Amino acid sequence: MAKIIVEVMLKPEILDPQGQAVASALPRLGFTFAKSVRQGKRFEIEVAGDPTPAQLAEVEKAAETLLSNPVIETYIVKIEK
Amino acid sequence: MSFRIGVVTFPGSLDDRDAARAVEMAGGIAVPLFHASDDLKEVQAVVLPGGFSYGDYLRCGAIARFAPIMNSIVTAANHGFPVLGICNGFQVLCESHLLPGALTRNSNLHFLCRDQKLKIENTKTIWTSGFKPGQEILIPLKNGEGSFQCDDETLNMLESDGRVIARYVDFDPNGSRNLIAGISNERGNVVGLMPHPEHAIESLTGPSTDGLTFFTSVLHQLVGR
Numbered sequence: 001m002a003k004i005i006v007e008v009m010l011k012p013e014i015l016d017p018q019g020q021a022v023a024s025a026l027p028r029l030g031f032t033f034a035k036s037v038r039q040g041k042r043f044e045i046e047v048a049g050d051p052t053p054a055q056l057a058e059v060e061k062a063a064e065t066l067l068s069n070p071v072i073e074t075y076i077v078k079i080e081k
Numbered sequence: 082m083s084f085r086i087g088v089v090t091f092p093g094s095l096d097d098r099d100a101a102r103a104v105e106m107a108g109g110i111a112v113p114l115f116h117a118s119d120d121l122k123e124v125q126a127v128v129l130p131g132g133f134s135y136g137d138y139l140r141c142g143a144i145a146r147f148a149p150i151m152n153s154i155v156t157a158a159n160h161g162f163p164v165l166g167i168c169n170g171f172q173v174l175c176e177s178h179l180l181p182g183a184l185t186r187n188s189n190l191h192f193l194c195r196d197q198k199l200k201i202e203n204t205k206t207i208w209t210s211g212f213k214p215g216q217e218i219l220i221p222l223k224n225g226e227g228s229f230q231c232d233d234e235t236l237n238m239l240e241s242d243g244r245v246i247a248r249y250v251d252f253d254p255n256g257s258r259n260l261i262a263g264i265s266n267e268r269g270n271v272v273g274l275m276p277h278p279e280h281a282i283e284s285l286t287g288p289s290t291d292g293l294t295f296f297t298s299v300l301h302q303l304v305g306r
């Protein structure tokens with residue numbers, strides 16, 4: 001069943017101490033690939049059947065009002081099969 | 082005659098009792114308000130206390146914003162009704178867009194609990210009128226997400242309009258922009274403050290009694306209304 005995915009990230013200019021902590025932990029474990037890390041949130045939303053355009057529009061609205069805080073965060077909505 | 086000051090209890094509020102006690106110590110009548118009701122019970126001002134409303138799930142204050150009591154508070158606040166948000170209450174005020182900006186994770190990632198020195202920057206708000214300009218106070222600070230963040234434009238606006246009400250002194254606890262500990266709305270009736278004045282009202286339990294002035298300020302202002 002298809003799911004609606006909402007991904008929320010802090011805006012690039014907002015300090016992300018959690019991401020920084022992850023970035024500094026990686027090399028301690030021998031992982032040297034990361035130049036930087038930013039941490040975000042992912043919401044997986046199930047609806048009955050395949051998501052309709054109307055439902056997606058509602059999810060957009062929910063993402064803007066509840067799931068993200070537009071002052072500090074951005075979001076994207078997508079469908080995952 | 083005395084004034085009725087409401088203290089809201091959300092699921093997960095911790096400091097509602099201390100806030101109510103501070104109201105009473107200052108000479109007001111503390112009126113418990115409940116998140117699930119939109120009834121302000123004829124109070125003349127409201128305190129949103131510290132804690133972890135709705136478990137602070139999603140973001141601090143994000144779910145509390147949609148509580149029935151907040152609809153009434155936002156409407157009233159837009160008409161000049163005095164509201165003080167402390168710690169989690171400050172986060173709720175930002176999420177409700179009564180105050181600009183947002184509170185994010187402390188830059189050092191630690192939950193911090195300490196007695197924090199502040200400088201009072203604005204004594205024209207309803208909640209800070211009893212302080213002397215530039216007065217330094219010592220009150221407890223305890224939070225994990227107290228870093229005040231906003232864009233440059235908002236920061237310039239807050240600074241040029243004198244809406245920063247208090248700043249951290251001697252120590253940067255959380256990476257807040259311009260060391261901001263508290264701000265007000267344009268009218269000065271809505272104030273958000275990260276540290277806890279309600280825990281500094283008696284020498285037995287607090288580092289000072291400086292916090293009491295926030296509560297006596299609003300009572301004096303209500304007399305003049």
